Amino acid sequence: MSQTIALAPAPVDDPAPDLLHRRDGALRMEGVPLTRIAEAVGTPFYAYSAQALRAGYTALSGAVAPHGVDVCFAVKANSNIHVLSEFARLGCGMDIVSGGEMARALAAGVPAERIIFSGVGKTEAEIRAALLAGLHQINVESPAELEVVAAVARDLGQSAPVALRVNPDVDALTHAKITTARKDSKFGIAIGEIPALYAAAAMRPELNMVGLAVHIGSQILDLAPFRRAWAAMAGLVRDLRAAGQQVGRLDLGGGLGVGGDGHSGPDLAEYARIIADTVGGMGLALNVEPGRWLCARAGVMVARVIYTKPGDGADFAIVDAAMNDLMRPALYDARHAVEPLAPPRQVGATTPCRLVGPICESSDDFGTYQGLGPLQAGDLLAFRDAGAYGAAMSSTYNSRDLIPEVLVDGAQFRVIRRRVGIDEALQLEQPGPWQRAG
Ligand SMILES: Cc1ncc(COP(=O)(O)O)c(C=O)c1O
Numbered sequence: 001m002s003q004t005i006a007l008a009p010a011p012v013d014d015p016a017p018d019l020l021h022r023r024d025g026a027l028r029m030e031g032v033p034l035t036r037i038a039e040a041v042g043t044p045f046y047a048y049s050a051q052a053l054r055a056g057y058t059a060l061s062g063a064v065a066p067h068g069v070d071v072c073f074a075v076k077a078n079s080n081i082h083v084l085s086e087f088a089r090l091g092c093g094m095d096i097v098s099g100g101e102m103a104r105a106l107a108a109g110v111p112a113e114r115i116i117f118s119g120v121g122k123t124e125a126e127i128r129a130a131l132l133a134g135l136h137q138i139n140v141e142s143p144a145e146l147e148v149v150a151a152v153a154r155d156l157g158q159s160a161p162v163a164l165r166v167n168p169d170v171d172a173l174t175h176a177k178i179t180t181a182r183k184d185s186k187f188g189i190a191i192g193e194i195p196a197l198y199a200a201a202a203m204r205p206e207l208n209m210v211g212l213a214v215h216i217g218s219q220i221l222d223l224a225p226f227r228r229a230w231a232a233m234a235g236l237v238r239d240l241r242a243a244g245q246q247v248g249r250l251d252l253g254g255g256l257g258v259g260g261d262g263h264s265g266p267d268l269a270e271y272a273r274i275i276a277d278t279v280g281g282m283g284l285a286l287n288v289e290p291g292r293w294l295c296a297r298a299g300v301m302v303a304r305v306i307y308t309k310p311g312d313g314a315d316f317a318i319v320d321a322a323m324n325d326l327m328r329p330a331l332y333d334a335r336h337a338v339e340p341l342a343p344p345r346q347v348g349a350t351t352p353c354r355l356v357g358p359i360c361e362s363s364d365d366f367g368t369y370q371g372l373g374p375l376q377a378g379d380l381l382a383f384r385d386a387g388a389y390g391a392a393m394s395s396t397y398n399s400r401d402l403i404p405e406v407l408v409d410g411a412q413f414r415v416i417r418r419r420v421g422i423d424e425a426l427q428l429e430q431p432g433p434w435q436r437a438g
Pocket residue numbers: 074077095118119215217218219253254255256289290291292293
């Protein structure tokens with residue numbers, strides 16, 4: 001008889017608590033056993049639940065929309081065009097950071113006027129393409145960038161819609177490598193420099209100063225830094241308005257973290273309340289630009305154990321996925337919960353397993369896990385919360401394949417990015433002609 005067993009208590013605000021469940025012993029995503037996908041596409045692979053993507057957007061926009069806040073998905077978290085389309089069909093806007101991401105968002109059917117262009121190093125060509133496409137807003141991060149936006153807009157006979165990205169000097173209390181608004185950060189413009197820059201820019205017909213933006217970091221679980229940053233932004237808006245400036249929009253950034261490792265995850269109602277408390281009622285058009293929160297939990301990466309060998313304190317399981325496929329553990333010491341696709345052979349106290357990949361780097365190490373039971377070659381493992389910054393950050397280091405991405409919807413699945421192997425990679429290395437230089 002079929003029996004559904006929840007694997008772990010659903011974290012607070014989990015948009016799709018039954019996204020992964022075990023039925024008849026098999027780990028399934030929606031109605032599809034993950035082993036079935038492994039048979040179809042081989043391992044390793046990424047799988048995303050369309051239902052969880054949709055439910056995530058609905059939950060977040062449902063929490064913030066009553067406070068007049070629009071949601072723009074940060075494309076960098078998962079830029080697969082079919083993932084973007086799931087959000088686009090629901091009316092979600094997009095936050096992009098490159099011409100490539102703009103092309104993806106437009107191709108996914110997102111209207112240009114729903115797209116915000118963030119990023120500290122936009123090139124002149126990217127700025128030109130953004131203005132030609134008619135994007136909603138360009139978030140400018142330096143006086144030098146503002147000059148390039150002005151020059152391109154003048155050349156095109158446009159008035160570019162510009163928000164200044166502010167560095168409010170707030171510690172996001174997250175991993176140092178994903179903290180973006182401390183005084184020494186490369187992002188944004190120091191809050192003290194904004195009034196003069198905004199006032200000067202507002203005088204220029206080629207610049208349409210629409211407002212301000214802020215983004216303090218990523219995987220933020222303690223919401224207090226959001227309150228500090230947005231309160232500072234509210235103060236800045238008041239100061240600018242008192243000085244006679246028009247400030248119509250405020251982009252509150254992304255950064256909302258997802259739970260795991262014993263943390264239940266932030267409370268959406270509290271997040272929305274902080275927005276209302278700090279910047280509500282000011283007549284501002286508000287938006288947030290979350291990446292991770294909308295897609296991390298919708299995805300898993302599935303890998304196969306190639307070999308096991310005894311280790312010091314933990315047995316090694318060498319899996320066929322590596323840091324090139326999922327680099328978050330190597331880069332940020334991130335931990336992704338792991339579920340075996342079949343029930344563990346032995347429950348209770350077994351030797352812990354250290355899951356490592358085949359790459360010739362000691363940092364190719366996903367961490368040490370209890371409770372997986374003794375693993376054997378051929379065993380399949382699902383790394384959870386891999387829908388954000390997984391495939392999007394992958395590479396072909398060690399001449400490894402780019403692994404397939406699969407979208408699950410109900411009882412069906414389909415490949416949404418096929419495996420890119422060495423044959424195709426070698427094609428890219430066809431030499432061009434020698435060019436004389438002097
Ligand atoms: C400007 C900007 N907006 C939004 C995001 C999305 O961040 P997260 O995925 O943590 O929500 C990022 C990445 O940190 C970013 O740099």
